[in-house]
Amino acid sequence: MPTPAEIVVHADADAVAEALASRLTRTLADLQARGRTPQVCLTGGGIATKAYARLAADGPGDVDWSRVDLWWGDERFVPAADADRNADATVEALRGPLRLDDAHLHVMPASGAGLDLDEAAAAYARELGETVFDVCLLGMGPDGHVASLFPGHPDADAPGTVIAVRSSPKPPPERLSVTMDVINRSRQVWFCVSGAEKAEAVAKGVLGTGPDPVPAARATGTEATVWLVDEAAVADLPETLPGGAERVEV
Numbered sequence: 366m367p368t369p370a371e372i373v374v375h376a377d378a379d380a381v382a383e384a385l386a387s388r389l390t391r392t393l394a395d396l397q398a399r400g401r402t403p404q405v406c407l408t409g410g411g412i413a414t415k416a417y418a419r420l421a422a423d424g425p426g427d428v429d430w431s432r433v434d435l436w437w438g439d440e441r442f443v444p445a446a447d448a449d450r451n452a453d454a455t456v457e458a459l460r461g462p463l464r465l466d467d468a469h470l471h472v473m474p475a476s477g478a479g480l481d482l483d484e485a486a487a488a489y490a491r492e493l494g495e496t497v498f499d500v501c502l503l504g505m506g507p508d509g510h511v512a513s514l515f516p517g518h519p520d521a522d523a524p525g526t527v528i529a530v531r532s533s534p535k536p537p538p539e540r541l542s543v544t545m546d547v548i549n550r551s552r553q554v555w556f557c558v559s560g561a562e563k564a565e566a567v568a569k570g571v572l573g574t575g576p577d578p579v580p581a582a583r584a585t586g587t588e589a590t591v592w593l594v595d596e597a598a599v600a601d602l603p604e605t606l607p608g609g610a611e612r613v614e615v
């Protein structure tokens with residue numbers, strides 16, 4: 366079942382990143398206290414990258430990060446260690462400080478490693494199986510894309526779980542992405558978005574208006590859908606929100 370959006374408004378991008386890091390820490394500690402092995406889907410993008418730096422600086426705290434499964438929502442299909450990859454810098458930043466266990470890291474395949482794009486998508490789909498993310502983090506582009514599901518692109522509606530994306534409007538053209546079905550089976554979906562250049566897309570994502578809603582408008586968790594945003598990013602949102610959505614200023 367889709368859940369109404371909770372929009373949590375922070376002063377600026379740094380505050381959003383801080384809030385994301387502390388919300389994730391609390392959530393993972395809580396899941397582990399209940400005996401669960403948390404399944405988390407990470408995203409690229411500026412806010413998430415800042416949040417990862419905060420997590421690394423804070424260290425493991427109450428979370429046993431060696432027993433957290435880390436997945437990725439999308440990846441640019443370029444060679445391993447290419448600066449364009451979403452996962453590699455994140456893994457490098459977090460592995461030591463959080464004492465990650467490689468057995469729980471589910472990085473999407475890189476190009477040039479023996480798999481073509483379709484084989485790489487199929488391999489990640491096998492690895493993912495029926496996994497349900499406890500938390501799925503989503504950055505969002507100014508066009509309303511999430512993961513590598515771009516508005517107006519035929520792959521945005523693809524069935525299955527992991528897809529090969531070709532002719533991406535944002536470079537590089539070849540990418541891997543989980544599908545909307547995988548995002549929408551997540552327990553919690555957390556958007557992390559900042560900046561005035563995202564204001565229009567935030568409004569479209571939260572209001573979900575029009576006959577052809579942007580991908581962000583179709584992404585929702587089964588237990589919670591949370592938008593961690595800054596003031597600039599909500600400039601186009603009306604005060605009163607439809608569909609039970611709630612706005613909280615912090």
Ligand SMILES: O=C(O)[C@H](O)[C@@H](O)[C@H](O)[C@H](O)COP(=O)(O)O
Pocket residue numbers: 408409410411412413439440441451503504505506507511512513535536557558559
């Ligand atoms: O694969 C990519 O090209 C990026 O990961 C991209 O999808 C990003 O997550 C969003 O564009 C939001 O990025 P920002 O928060 O930095 O704007």
